[in-house]
Amino acid sequence: MILEIVILAMIAAFLGLRLYSVLGRRAEHEEESVPQRFDPGEKQPPQSEAPQQAAPLPTPRVTRIEGVMPAVERGIREIAQADSRFDLHAFLDGAKGAYEMVLEAFWDGDRETLRELCDDDVYAGFDAAITAREDAGHTLDNTLVRIEETRIHSASLDGKFARIAVLFVSDIAAVTRDEDGNVVAGSLDDALESRDVWTFSRNVASRDPNWLLDETDEG
Numbered sequence: 001m002i003l004e005i006v007i008l009a010m011i012a013a014f015l016g017l018r019l020y021s022v023l024g025r026r027a028e029h030e031e032e033s034v035p036q037r038f039d040p041g042e043k044q045p046p047q048s049e050a051p052q053q054a055a056p057l058p059t060p061r062v063t064r065i066e067g068v069m070p071a072v073e074r075g076i077r078e079i080a081q082a083d084s085r086f087d088l089h090a091f092l093d094g095a096k097g098a099y100e101m102v103l104e105a106f107w108d109g110d111r112e113t114l115r116e117l118c119d120d121d122v123y124a125g126f127d128a129a130i131t132a133r134e135d136a137g138h139t140l141d142n143t144l145v146r147i148e149e150t151r152i153h154s155a156s157l158d159g160k161f162a163r164i165a166v167l168f169v170s171d172i173a174a175v176t177r178d179e180d181g182n183v184v185a186g187s188l189d190d191a192l193e194s195r196d197v198w199t200f201s202r203n204v205a206s207r208d209p210n211w212l213l214d215e216t217d218e219g
Contacts, residue, residue, distance in 0.1 A: 071154075072153075072154055075154065075156045075157060075164075076155045078156075079155060079204065082162070082204045083162070083204035085209065086204075088152075091211070092150055092152070092166070095150065095164075095166045095200060096147060096150050096168075098198075098211075098213065099147070099150075099168050099170075099198060100147075101117060102117055102118070102126075102213060103172075104144070105117070106130070106140075107140040107142045108140075109130045109133070109134065111126075111127060111130065114126050114127070117212065118212060118213045118214075119212045119213065119214040121214065121215075122216060137179035138176050138177065138178060138179075139176070139177050140174070140176055140177075141188070142173065142175065143173040143188065144171075144172055145171040145172060145173055146170065146171050147168060147169070147170045148171065149167065149168070149169040150166060150168055150169075151166065152166060152167075153166060153167040153197050160203050160204050160205040161204075162201065162202050162204050164199070164201075164211075165197050165199040165200075165215075166198055166199075167195065167197050167219050168195070168197075168198065168219070169193065169194070169195050170194050171191040171193055171194070172191060172194045173187070173188045173192075174186040174192065175187060175188050195218060196216065196217070196219055197216075197217045197218070197219045198213055198215070198216050198217075199213070199215035199217075200214065201214040
């Protein structure tokens with residue numbers, strides 16, 4: 001019995017020494033400093049003591065277009081300075097889309113769309129033409145074949161009121177039919193060149209980003 005106690009005591013002492021040895025080494029390693037994550041020989045970049053400069057203010061997004069008259073370019077830049085959100089290329093894309101939508105709405109007699117895209121005077125003109133066409137029992141079977149050219153014709157800023165005229169050169173196949181569907185004018189086989197100067201306007205102080213068609217003329 002005494003011999004067994006002695007043997008158990010020796011085993012406990014031996015296990016205690018092994019446990020101390022393991023824990024002691026781990027503690028020593030945990031106290032070591034963690035190496036910095038840089039490649040050998042790499043140095044940290046020096047901290048600049050110079051004060052940081054403020055980022056430059058954004059400039060109006062106006063891109064010079066070749067062939068534009070100086071007066072037109074001056075008007076565009078005045079509009080861009082008054083409205084920092086103005087983007088010339090985005091405006092031209094929008095004007096081209098509006099041109100297509102207004103033509104289609106007029107041909108279809110869609111007064112609601114025309115009311116949204118035109119000011120009062122232009123809408124009144126379209127409305128009168130549609131009414132006269134309806135009274136005559138005529139319908140339009142027109143097709144916008146292609147837009148050959150879209151170009152700024154003039155641009156101006158009067159106070160907060162901006163106006164930009166755009167020249168559209170397009171090919172349109174125009175046909176007028178009577179109430180029985182018979183062709184009374186035009187032909188779908190021959191597209192005619194159309195040159196239109198449409199003027200769009202907008203109050204640059206307004207939160208509404210939309211431009212309205214406020215004048216139509218032949219180019």
